[in-house]
Amino acid sequence: MGFSLSSTAASTCILFLFLLSCTCFTSTDAYDPLDPNGNITIKWDIITWTSDGYVAVVTMNNFQQYRHIAAPGWSLGWAWAKKEVIWSMVGGQATEQGDCSKFKGSIPHCCKKDPTVVDLLPGTPYNMQFSNCCKGGVLSSWAQDPTNAVASFQVSVGRAGTTNKTVKVPKNFTLKAPGPGYTCGPAKIVKPTKFIQPDKRRVTQALMTWNVTCTYSQFLAQKTPTCCVSLSSFYNDTIVPCPTCACGCQSNSSRSGSCIEADTPHLASVVAGSGKNTPLVQCTRHMCPVRIHWRVKLNYKEYWRVKVTITNFNYKMNYSEWNLVAQHPNFDNLTQLFSFNYKSLTPYGSINDTALLWGVKFYNDFLNEAGPSGNVQSELLFRKDKSTFTFERGWAFPRRIYFNGDNCVMPSPDAYPWLPNAGSRQEVSLFALVMASLVAVVLCFAQA
Ligand SMILES: *[C@@H]1O[C@H](CO)[C@@H](O)[C@H](O)[C@H]1NC(C)=O
Ligand SMILES: *[C@@H]1O[C@H](CO)[C@@H](O)[C@H](O)[C@H]1NC(C)=O
Ligand SMILES: *[C@@H]1O[C@H](CO)[C@@H](O)[C@H](O)[C@H]1NC(C)=O
Ligand SMILES: *[C@@H]1O[C@H](CO)[C@@H](O)[C@H](O)[C@H]1NC(C)=O
Ligand SMILES: *[C@@H]1O[C@H](CO)[C@@H](O)[C@H](O)[C@H]1NC(C)=O
Ligand SMILES: *[C@@H]1O[C@H](CO)[C@@H](O)[C@H](O)[C@H]1NC(C)=O
Ligand SMILES: *[C@@H]1O[C@H](CO)[C@@H](O)[C@H](O)[C@H]1NC(C)=O
Ligand SMILES: *[C@@H]1O[C@H](CO)[C@@H](O)[C@H](O)[C@H]1NC(C)=O
Ligand SMILES: *[C@@H]1O[C@H](CO)[C@@H](O)[C@H](O)[C@H]1NC(C)=O
Numbered sequence: 107m108g109f110s111l112s113s114t115a116a117s118t119c120i121l122f123l124f125l126l127s128c129t130c131f132t133s134t135d136a137y138d139p140l141d142p143n144g145n146i147t148i149k150w151d152i153i154t155w156t157s158d159g160y161v162a163v164v165t166m167n168n169f170q171q172y173r174h175i176a177a178p179g180w181s182l183g184w185a186w187a188k189k190e191v192i193w194s195m196v197g198g199q200a201t202e203q204g205d206c207s208k209f210k211g212s213i214p215h216c217c218k219k220d221p222t223v224v225d226l227l228p229g230t231p232y233n234m235q236f237s238n239c240c241k242g243g244v245l246s247s248w249a250q251d252p253t254n255a256v257a258s259f260q261v262s263v264g265r266a267g268t269t270n271k272t273v274k275v276p277k278n279f280t281l282k283a284p285g286p287g288y289t290c291g292p293a294k295i296v297k298p299t300k301f302i303q304p305d306k307r308r309v310t311q312a313l314m315t316w317n318v319t320c321t322y323s324q325f326l327a328q329k330t331p332t333c334c335v336s337l338s339s340f341y342n343d344t345i346v347p348c349p350t351c352a353c354g355c356q357s358n359s360s361r362s363g364s365c366i367e368a369d370t371p372h373l374a375s376v377v378a379g380s381g382k383n384t385p386l387v388q389c390t391r392h393m394c395p396v397r398i399h400w401r402v403k404l405n406y407k408e409y410w411r412v413k414v415t416i417t418n419f420n421y422k423m424n425y426s427e428w429n430l431v432a433q434h435p436n437f438d439n440l441t442q443l444f445s446f447n448y449k450s451l452t453p454y455g456s457i458n459d460t461a462l463l464w465g466v467k468f469y470n471d472f473l474n475e476a477g478p479s480g481n482v483q484s485e486l487l488f489r490k491d492k493s494t495f496t497f498e499r500g501w502a503f504p505r506r507i508y509f510n511g512d513n514c515v516m517p518s519p520d521a522y523p524w525l526p527n528a529g530s531r532q533e534v535s536l537f538a539l540v541m542a543s544l545v546a547v548v549l550c551f552a553q554a
Pocket of ligand 6: 421422423424474475
């Protein structure tokens with residue numbers, strides 16, 4: 107198979123494959139190829155029956171590897187199947203009480219048919235707390251911090267059934283985090299949860315349990331991109347910037363406040379004076395609040411080295427517990443990583459090419475707002491696998507980058523820095539291209 111194609115034909119082909127894989131990944135909505143089993147599970151355990159209903163503990167587990175829920179936190183809604191009311195809650199609260207005018211004496215906490223519940227804030231008095239509550243709705247991702255990937259509250263429900271035959275499960279669960287993106291399935295009655303007592307000498311169980319599973323879809327979230335990727339290398343002076351308008355274009359109208367020049371005098375007072383909910387990003391050609399720069403820094407005999415820099419361009423946002431997902435074929439031989447945490451994500455089982463990176467607690471897990479300290483960085487040392495390693499055709503650059511679960515906009519592959527003298531004629535085996543297309547097509551269908 108000694109065919110060799112002209113470089114234009116080869117890059118057209120590569121571009122085609124790239125586009126094909128892009129379309130195939132965006133069209134499969136509630137499916138994240140890098141975290142195919144990720145979901146948030148909500149479990150209701152009925153702990154006791156009361157005279158007119160029950161007391162349940164509601165537990166929310168974030169089983170997603172890298173998607174977390176940041177401030178201002180989650181809100182969970184549902185619709186009661188009958189005329190239930192919430193008498194009281196611990197470790198959470200309904201956002202609206204609704205119309206309780208029919209009640210005399212004790213007034214319920216919430217009478218709405220479709221209550222929305224949020225977490226309490228840190229610093230809530232002890233007598234109103236519940237285990238895993240009071241984090242202002244913030245949920246860590248499973249891979250980063252499983253002990254903080256769980257939230258729970260207790261709810262006392264009235265005007266409900268008082269046996270497992272008469273209780274009706276709530277309907278139409280919604281999860282906002284805080285925007286759209288999650289879809290929740292119907293509540294399913296499952297085997298009652300067993301609770302092992304702390305001394306491990308006794309097991310109790312819920313009187314009745316149901317589960318709800320919610321999954322995330324970037325398509326549903328319909329967010330404009332929030333991050334972009336720029337590239338550079340030691341072997342070519344070109345710095346490939348983020349694509350222009352990757353996250354939006356600098357509006358030419360006089361709509362002030364959409365972005366702010368870095369050299370604005372009295373920057374701090376301009377930022378402080380702007381409205382609370384308007385994002386305030388630095389004016390750049392890409393207009394992204396976050397940029398990830400991947401620099402191929404050094405080449406050793408057995409190893410090569412990459413520097414990753416995450417820069418915050420948002421003057422009004424600190425990212426706590428940020429994370430980065432990077433896909434590159436050499437992650438199966440990552441030898442050393444400086445000042446970031448690492449976990450391999452292996453979405454396709456045997457292919458170990460995806461890494462979850464996040465900051466070291468109290469050191470760089472907090473990405474400061476835009477400004478001189480608004481960046482974090484790390485270096486990665488990879489061991490070369492002689493059979494695959496090359497600096498040609500952009501191989502040393504990442505295939506995909508997510509920041510906080512959002513897909514970052516990459517520069518177009520034909521703009522990648524070239525190796526000197528590599529541009530004129532590239533030897534590309536036709537056989538390899540055909541195989542690659544087949545694999546891409548098969549992957550597409552496997553996911554659809
Ligand atoms: C939810 O995620 C967990 C952990 O990844 C997995 O075991 C479970 O099967 C998932 N549930 C659904 C309904 O996908
Ligand atoms: C309800 O409780 C009875 C025993 O009291 C049990 O046999 C039955 O499986 C339970 N049903 C559900 C839906 O949990
Ligand atoms: C649940 O949502 C569906 C569709 O939006 C609606 O038809 C139904 O009435 C809702 N159920 C309740 C109990 O609100
Ligand atoms: C219900 O959800 C819990 C996690 O909250 C999980 O451990 C359990 O396996 C789920 N049960 C079923 C039957 O899916
Ligand atoms: C903005 O508009 C003015 C006149 O309409 C034009 O001259 C200028 O080039 C525009 N600037 C940008 C950045 O598009
Ligand atoms: C970001 O954190 C710094 C302290 O590290 C704080 O001074 C600043 O007000 C925070 N900014 C925002 C927008 O929360
Ligand atoms: C993936 O590669 C990394 C780096 O060599 C290694 O530490 C990790 O154990 C591998 N994971 C799997 C599932 O093979
Ligand atoms: C790279 O990792 C793969 C899979 O873990 C292993 O088979 C191979 O020997 C490694 N190569 C080097 C040069 O360490
Ligand atoms: C560096 O890469 C760019 C493509 O991004 C290419 O146009 C340029 O010729 C390369 N420079 C050298 C010295 O090869």
